[in-house]
């Protein structure tokens with residue numbers, strides 16, 4: 001995969017980026033106790049690839065027993081082998097989240113295998129770029145059925161299981177900052193992710209009484225094979241764009257998202273309910289703010305320009 005930023009040092013120190021802006025490198029070491037999630041069974045949809053795999057890895061290293069699901073069972077099997085080689089306990093279940101019956105069967109199978117399910121990461125998604133005037137009803141359905149319907153099917157199935165057991169639980173959905181802002185060329189995804197945010201808030205209110213927490217994470221750009229293949233028409237288009245657009249001047253590291261998922265799944269934040277945590281280096285705020293572009297301009301020349309604008313002292 002094409003790296004979009006200069007290589008990081010991995011020591012947590014500040015280094016100069018290609019834009020001469022310093023970047024803070026996330027720690028690669030896992031800061032969580034290896035038994036933080038011991039005894040928990042967590043289902044990760046789309047857990048065989050990309051960010052789903054990275055979150056599964058983080059949750060597994062924190063002691064969770066994992067259930068990973070997706071349609072491509074061969075790929076799931078390979079992912080499970082990699083996780084097992086790291087000492088993680090994992091089972092795989094093939095499932096198309098668009099189909100409520102398959103989702104109900106997935107939850108039944110997970111309970112058969114592990115006795116119970118305590119957490120769910122709604123990560124499975126599909127997306128493609130398309131000018132909205134060219135969008136077909138089928139194209140709209142294709143994304144909304146995975147992202148919105150699929151997430152609702154999984155959430156209701158796991159929620160019913162938790163309620164029947166009288167057990168607490170944590171459900172985390174993976175959104176995107178454009179769930180708030182909207183975005184050109186990804187209308188079905190933007191509509192679906194906003195719907196999932198509303199689901200998160202609605203059920204946080206409705207199911208808090210059962211001890212079930214619902215939260216979401218809205219990641220900015222985190223390079224994955226799936227997302228880059230579907231959403232980056234020409235890598236050259238991105239040259240320098242991320243560094244300019246995002247105050248932290250880089251893309252996200254998978255370990256950062258995994259750490260957030262572990263935190264939200266754990267008992268470290270039992271009062272966190274109905275929230276969406278944005279993980280985008282401040283990108284969406286910079287885009288929305290009146291003078292956001294000025295923040296990316298080299299600071300010294302910027303200061304000179306601003307000094308030149310001030311009226312002379314009398």
Ligand code: NAP
Pocket residue numbers: 045046047048049050051052069070071072073075095096097098122123124125126146150174175176177218219220221222223224225226227
């Ligand atoms: P990815 O590797 O393509 O992940 C998508 C996963 O969803 C795959 O494992 C896929 O497996 C699964 N999936 C798709 N359709 C499914 C279906 N009908 N039923 C069950 N599983 C299905 O992409 P990613 O970049 O890691 O994205 C993961 C999540 O992060 C998504 O929710 C995405 O919207 C979100 N996100 C990513 C970024 C980013 O920069 N990467 C930014 C913001 C948000 P199968 O094809 O085998 O089913």
